[in-house]
Amino acid sequence: MAKGLPTIGYALLGVLAREPLSGYDISRRMRASVGAFWQAQRSQIYPELARLEAAGLVAHHRVEQLDRPDKKVYQITDEGRATLRRWVTEPAGVPASRNEFVLKVYSLWLAEPRQALAFVRAREAQHRDRLDRLESSALALERERGGEAARPDTPGFGSYATLLAGIHAERAHVDWCAWLGERLERANSPSDAAAPAAPVAR
Amino acid sequence: MAKGLPTIGYALLGVLAREPLSGYDISRRMRASVGAFWQAQRSQIYPELARLEAAGLVAHHRVEQLDRPDKKVYQITDEGRATLRRWVTEPAGVPASRNEFVLKVYSLWLAEPRQALAFVRAREAQHRDRLDRLESSALALERERGGEAARPDTPGFGSYATLLAGIHAERAHVDWCAWLGERLERANSPSDAAAPAAPVAR
DNA sequence: TAAGTCATGTAAAAAGTTACATGATTCT
């Protein structure tokens, strides 16, 4: 069996399956919507588009513009769409998440307690912010379309579902930060109240 | 200001701040506990240990063993511990999460509906499994030590906190998969009952 | 006039994965 594309290739196909775009515009999508769970720099996008084209999965035509540079608008081909469709339901590898913040918490016992608390609180605020923004995007989408935002065979569903993934993840992170903050705070001020319920129990 | 270590360097320091270990043993920690949020192959660990040693952050001594190959046991130095302590409360970059599964869901609208459902259900089961295992580890830790598992200035706290991070993340992922599955199922069987509450509302 | 956006790329470096090499011992 053939080797398959690098993941970034499928990410680009996924974007182009929705609408034809230039490399530059794809790179903006990768900073916004799709970028929440897969990122790429332009220096990775341009060569990958060329490879996809060589493989017959996308095709481009040049669009001349008067007031700004010409652009190459890429379209997905039938073969590209078929490749994407095949890939999409193949079991995905385990996340293999790399999270620098959690890595830091792993060694946070070394830190000066007040500094540790400030560190965690700052992170909590940062992610609460992100969560708020994601939630209002989702609410906007829901209001726009009816209640549940798009049928599962439309691109809108993909966007909505991935947005919700982000919301779930952010929420979990915020909750965890809050728990951490509480624990650190209680340790800092040795008032020693009754221990709260174990956080693992549902 | 100096450049700082690659993240894997801090990961190794974080492990060695708890106990002296050989490269081989570190690599096992990286597949178990720490590995849940930062991974490394042995081929990355050995050279990095050498670099850390050249920088004076760790030191090794050879331990001879009768029944198996000699090993180099690495210890963190005072400078190493100081470096780690400084790094630990420096603000961490945004997660920049790469999740292949979510990327697939982004294009799942292209897939055959029943296949899509099976795909999501399989993932849900897989992660529910992981969640169960993490939760029983946490419960075991809690039973072992008293209720809240370790004071925040001990390594045990770091382990416990990161374990909880994993639990929160898995829980969120499972919940999201469950929501996704429900939506796909409802679309597959067009019985068209009343729409459930919007999933964003708290 | 300086900074920013649009637009496409190349080059180099860093980070990470996969494969290979070696060798003793222990388990099946």
Next chain:
DNA sequence: AGAATCATGTAACTTTTTACATGACTTA
């Protein structure tokens, strides 16, 4: 006898990031 574990490493490759290059037009 063959496979797995312990133990350390190198080589090659892939993936990702950072920096550099160019140039027209627009906004402050």
